[in-house]
Amino acid sequence: MNPVEHENGMPQERITLSTAEKTDGFATIMKRLKGRSAQERAALKAQADEAVLGYEAFALGHEYLEAGVHEAAGRWLRVAAGHGIPGAEQALGEMVVRQTLEDFADFTAVGGTALTVDAAAPEVVPARSGVCMTGGSHPAKGDELWVTVLDGVHAARQESAARAEAAQITGQARREADELLAEAQRQAQAILDDARAEAERLRKAVRRQVIEEAKTAARATSAALSLGKAAECAAGARRDYASGAAPDLPDADSRSFWITEHLPVRFSRGVLEAAQQPWSMPDVELTHWLTVALGPLQESELSLQQTDHWVLFAACSFHEQDGEKIGVDRTALRPYVTHPPLDEDQVAQAEHLWRARRAAVGSGPQRLAIGAWREGHEGAAADSDMDAEETV
Amino acid sequence: MTVQDFSEAGLGRGAAEVPGQALAVGVVVVGEAELASFYETRVEALLNYLVRKAGRDDAEDLLSQVFEQFFIWWPQHPCHPSPVGTLYRIAQCRLADRLRRDGRTLTVEASDLEEALGEGDHADGFTGVDLRVDLGRALAELSERERQALLLRYVADLPVGDCAEVLELAVDNMKKILKTALRTLRQSPRMDTYEPAGWAKEVHR
Numbered sequence: 001m002n003p004v005e006h007e008n009g010m011p012q013e014r015i016t017l018s019t020a021e022k023t024d025g026f027a028t029i030m031k032r033l034k035g036r037s038a039q040e041r042a043a044l045k046a047q048a049d050e051a052v053l054g055y056e057a058f059a060l061g062h063e064y065l066e067a068g069v070h071e072a073a074g075r076w077l078r079v080a081a082g083h084g085i086p087g088a089e090q091a092l093g094e095m096v097v098r099q100t101l102e103d104f105a106d107f108t109a110v111g112g113t114a115l116t117v118d119a120a121a122p123e124v125v126p127a128r129s130g131v132c133m134t135g136g137s138h139p140a141k142g143d144e145l146w147v148t149v150l151d152g153v154h155a156a157r158q159e160s161a162a163r164a165e166a167a168q169i170t171g172q173a174r175r176e177a178d179e180l181l182a183e184a185q186r187q188a189q190a191i192l193d194d195a196r197a198e199a200e201r202l203r204k205a206v207r208r209q210v211i212e213e214a215k216t217a218a219r220a221t222s223a224a225l226s227l228g229k230a231a232e233c234a235a236g237a238r239r240d241y242a243s244g245a246a247p248d249l250p251d252a253d254s255r256s257f258w259i260t261e262h263l264p265v266r267f268s269r270g271v272l273e274a275a276q277q278p279w280s281m282p283d284v285e286l287t288h289w290l291t292v293a294l295g296p297l298q299e300s301e302l303s304l305q306q307t308d309h310w311v312l313f314a315a316c317s318f319h320e321q322d323g324e325k326i327g328v329d330r331t332a333l334r335p336y337v338t339h340p341p342l343d344e345d346q347v348a349q350a351e352h353l354w355r356a357r358r359a360a361v362g363s364g365p366q367r368l369a370i371g372a373w374r375e376g377h378e379g380a381a382a383d384s385d386m387d388a389e390e391t392v
Numbered sequence: 393m394t395v396q397d398f399s400e401a402g403l404g405r406g407a408a409e410v411p412g413q414a415l416a417v418g419v420v421v422v423g424e425a426e427l428a429s430f431y432e433t434r435v436e437a438l439l440n441y442l443v444r445k446a447g448r449d450d451a452e453d454l455l456s457q458v459f460e461q462f463f464i465w466w467p468q469h470p471c472h473p474s475p476v477g478t479l480y481r482i483a484q485c486r487l488a489d490r491l492r493r494d495g496r497t498l499t500v501e502a503s504d505l506e507e508a509l510g511e512g513d514h515a516d517g518f519t520g521v522d523l524r525v526d527l528g529r530a531l532a533e534l535s536e537r538e539r540q541a542l543l544l545r546y547v548a549d550l551p552v553g554d555c556a557e558v559l560e561l562a563v564d565n566m567k568k569i570l571k572t573a574l575r576t577l578r579q580s581p582r583m584d585t586y587e588p589a590g591w592a593k594e595v596h597r
Contacts, residue, residue, distance in 0.1 A: 015443060017436050026431045029459050030424065041464055048465035051485040052478055059560030062537055086488035086498035090536040171495015 054083025061091065070099050093160050100152040420470040427463050434476065435459075438483060441548040445498065446490055454490060458483045477557025480548060484558070499536070500543040502528035505577075530580035538573035545570055 017025070036044070061076035073095060080088035438458065442451035462479050472478060488498040502524045531539060537559070544555040556566035 015436065015440050017439070019432070022432045022435055023428075025435060025455075026428050029431070029456055029463065030427070032456070033460050033463055036460075044461045045464045045468070047485070048461040048478075048482050051461075051481045052465070054485065055481045055558065056560055084485050084488060084492075086484050087536040087540040090497070090499070094536055167492075167495055167497070171493075174493060174495070 050083045051085075054080050054085040054088070057083065058085045058088050058091075061088070065091075065095055070095060089163070093156070093163070096159070097156045100156050103152065422467045422470040427466070430466075430475065431459060434479060437549060438479070442483065442487060444504070444547060445487055450490055454483070454486050457486050461486075474554070474557035476550075476554050480544065480550060480554065480558045498543070500531065500539045500547060502531060504547045505531070505542065526580075527577070530577045533580055534573050534576055538569055538576070541566065541569045542573055 033041075057076045058080035061073045061080055064070075064073035064076060067073075074092060077088050077092040077095065081092055435455070439451060439455050442454050442458075445451075446454060458479065461482050462475075465478060465482070466472070466475050469475075469478075484498065491498050505527060534542075541555060541559065544550050544558055545552065550558070552566050552570070553563055555561075555570075556563045559566065561569070
């Protein structure tokens with residue numbers, strides 16, 4: 001297996017291409033080639049020429065090497081290496097090492113011969129001129145050459161090791177750079193995805209808020225319209241009934257407004273029928289509480305319908321908690337009140353009140369029932385039946 | 393000899409009309425038909441070589457680069473005696489460039505030669521590993537030129553003649569280098585324990 005197969009763990013099968021694949025491949029290459037600009041074609045041509053010339057330099061280098069002309073061989077091999085020819089750098093390194101070893105071998109041969117040669121017969125010394133100059137009889141100079149040869153070997157080894165290390169470092173740096181780039185791309189993509197998700201969430205939240213505000217506005221408009229008719233007959237300022245303070249009702253207009261503002265209750269037909277069944281409020285009793293709450297009323301001021309009796313009863317009872325602040329003429333009250341149609345919330349509120357009152361009927365003071373109604377009216381109790389029963 | 397320069401005039405323009413014709417004595421034109429024929433003949437072997445050394449994904453990209461450069465070069469040298477040699481010279485350089493980016497060098501490796509030496513299949517996996525290790529050490533005893541020769545001959549699967557063209561050698565010299573390389577491997581102390589069936593595999597093809 002070759003290195004690629006090692007990575008895959010399986011031997012590489014030989015690839016065979018069909019005629020169609022070959023045709024397609026050729027067409028693709030030709031199409032790309034024809035789409036190249038003049039500069040791109042020149043660059044491709046330069047690369048091809050570089051390969052051709054580089055191999056020629058590689059061959060020349062080896063020819064010179066075989067001929068023993070190391071200087072020219074080195075020059076041509078360097079040219080080949082500069083053109084990126086595979087093996088040229090290694091051949092250059094091998095040549096340097098070989099040359100160094102040959103020098104070393106020559107030196108040892110010279111030294112060995114010199115040891116056996118008579119100092120008086122220098123003509124038998126081998127022909128290497130540089131070495132002959134030193135002579136085997138001069139150990140000091142021989143040592144220098146020995147050191148030079150060793151330095152050369154050492155330098156060649158160092159150069160080779162440095163080249164290998166440099167190639168390894170370069171490869172590792174390139175791989176790390178690729179990994180960093182890939183990691184940066186992954187992080188950027190993650191940030192982009194988060195930003196998109198956040199933007200989508202905000203858009204949905206804003207949309208929900210807008211819808212909610214629109215609904216609130218619609219409800220407020222509806223409530224304003226429902227109260228509009230009653231407000232037409234009221235000239236005085238509004239009173240804060242929800243605060244629990246006893247209403248100050250100085251005149252008939254204010255009283256009328258108070259009733260329409262705080263007791264805008266009308267049952268639906270079904271609820272009305274149910275409400276009338278369990279208890280029927282005597283007119284006398286109703287008159288009493290209305291008088292307590294509102295003071296003397298003129299017949300022309302109010303028109304109280306039977307269906308609203310129990311609500312008025314509850315409201316008047318509430319005010320009674322604070323004492324009879326208002327003078328009452330029990331016989332003066334003949335209330336009949338008309339109101340605009342109620343919305344769903346108002347019907348639910350009235351039903352809640354009715355249940356509280358119903359729970360209190362026959363069991364004691366109405367005041368307690370009214371307390372339950374107040375709680376229900378303020379929205380604190382979810383199930384008024386339970387509240388009323390507990391209260392009673 | 394007149395050479396049609398497609399690099400400036402647009403490759404294949406007009407050439408497809410007269411593919412491979414000698415327009416006049418000494419005038420040789422390499423047209424699109426010749427390029428297509430050459431491509432269909434050589435693409436498979438070159439692709440397998442590139443896949444073997446660089447992997448499938450890189451190989452297809454490299455193949456495209458190599459043929460693009462070759463298709464520019466060949467029409468300008470229509471009388472070149474060995475376009476195959478040039479194709480593989482370009483391929484070697486581009487492959488070496490690609491491997492260099494990964495900190496690798498383009499040379500023959502032990503795993504490349506297992507199959508060539510007929511020792512690729514082993515019932516005992518350790519034998520294969522041992523062979524690979526020993527073969528790698530034995531390869532270190534070769535010269536770089538011998539390793540390049542083995543690479544072209546046994547990994548690129550080129551005939552000896554084409555190998556010689558790539559390395560700018562005479563065929564006899566190429567055979568000599570290959571024989572020397574194989575003999576060195578065979579006689580290496582590392583390989584004493586093996587009796588490879590494929591040692592004598594043809595060098596002369």
